[in-house]
Amino acid sequence: MPYIKPLLFAFILLVTTNVFAQMTELPGVIRLHRRHHIFKLVSIPDCPKMYNLPAGSTTTVTHEKKITNGKTEIKVESIIPPSSGAVTISISSDKEYKIPIPAENNERATLYLDEKDKTKLYINYFIMSQIRLLPGTTLREYTQTYNCKDSTTAPTYADMKTLTDTVFYAYRKVMPDTRETTQAWFKHSDGIEVLNSSGAVAYYLVNRYNNAKYILELDNRYYVPYTSSSFHLSALVIPIKVRFGFTRNGMKVKDDVSAAVNVGLYGGIKTSRYHITNRAGTYINNVSSSWRLGPFINLSAVTVDSVTSTVGKIPMKKEDKQTIAALSTGVGFMYEVKGAQIGAFAGWDFGMGSDASNWNYHKRFWLGLGLGYKISDLFAPKE
Structure with a gap:
């Protein structure tokens, strides 16, 4: 039963690949420009x-207010019009405003979607560099307060305080009476006034990106591209190998082209180009292309006979034949589209077992064509 061990190893390898062939996506970076429609x-x-409520017989209004995932929900059980004259009732709830915040050129951010609601494309800006304030610094914090009627804002100030310890803020530094103080992001951000010795504002520290939700809106059928990197494992099949000829001890070994099933595991860093597209109000994330470079290891079965053992330790007779396992390792470069992968591989073969030294191509270099499929795509939900 010489094939039992190689087949069992191949089965375990494929099962292991099925379990671990998942991607851990790193943030895809996008650069925002003034042409992008951004809202806070x-x-x-x-x-x-x-x-x-119009005139009627009786009025009964029952409503329930509760907080779910940070949102206020209002439930109205029943409304029966009054018997004499119209009635106006008021129910309080949270109100959401979209405030246009034009982007500054080359602002760096990542994008993300809520899996339960893909009608909004959220922006996650990069955090600002930290600014150090020393002990003895006098400051006054302020927050923007909004009006329910027309969403106008006015700052609400806290009491002045003097720092007793060194404090770091990941805020943006803005000098008074500059163009930055006229921008929408400045007017709609919380911040800190850092005061000088006379009590005047020396400069502002503006909480430009933190503690706020931003969205990017695209017109229907428009898309925004971004690049993302990930670490990825996948099953690998190398159906074609080219082993190069050589000369040893006066014996010439010819080139060998083999077509066989070489089952393996392939991993590496993959760089992908994505498009997020607005399709009738729903944002769809699709990969347009990806490239991957990384190491691999695979197992195959090779036949050692009188032709493939001419420079071996003990060349085999014409009528003799032996099948051995060969372990291959090396580096591969692959192109992927929609889960299907094709690429070029370079590696070395290592025969396994006591007859490995008889094989002409033991520890020899080869080039190959690789085919693969990302197993996790078989079970991924389709858009």
Whole structure:
């Protein structure tokens, strides 16, 4: 039963690949420009909404207010019109505003989608560099407060305080009376006034990106590209290998081209080009192309006979034949589209067992054509 061990090894290898062939995506970086439509989402709590009830017999209004995942839900059980004259009632709930915040050129960010609601494309800006404030610095913090009626904002100031320890803020430094103080992002961000010895504002520290939700809106059928990197494992089949000829001890070994099933495991860093497209209000994330470079290891069965053992330790007779396992390792470069992979591989063969030294191509270099498929794509939900 010489094939039992190689087949068992191949089966375990494929099962292992099926379990671990998952990607851990690293953030894909996008650079935002003024042409992008960016909005800051502001939730204003307890905004009254008026309900006008026409004349009728009796009025019974029952409503329930609860917080679910940070959102206020209002449940109205029943509304029966009054018997005499119209009635207006008010129910308070959270109100969300979209505030246009034009992008500055080359702002770096990542994008993400809520799997339960793909109608919004969220932006996660890179955190600002930290600014150090020393003990003895006098400052005054402020937050933007919004009006339920027209979303206008006015800063609410905390009491002045003097630092007793060194403090670091990942905020943006803005000098007074500069163009930055007229921008929408400055007017709609919380911040800190750092005061000089006379009590005037020396400069602002603006919480430009933190503690806020931003979205990017695309017109229908428009897309935004971005690049992402990931570490990836996949099953690998190398159906074609080219082993090069050589001369040893006056004996010439010819080139060998083999077509066989070489089952293996392939891993590496993959760089992908994605497109996020607005399809009638729903954002779809698709990969357009990807490249991957990394090491591999695979197992194959090779036949050692009188032709392939001419420079071996003990060349085999014409009527003799032996099948051995060969372990291959090396580096591969692959192109992938929709889970299917094709690429070029370079590696070395190592025969296994006591007859390995008889094989002409033991420890020899080869080139090959690789085919693969990302197993995790078989079970991934389709858009």
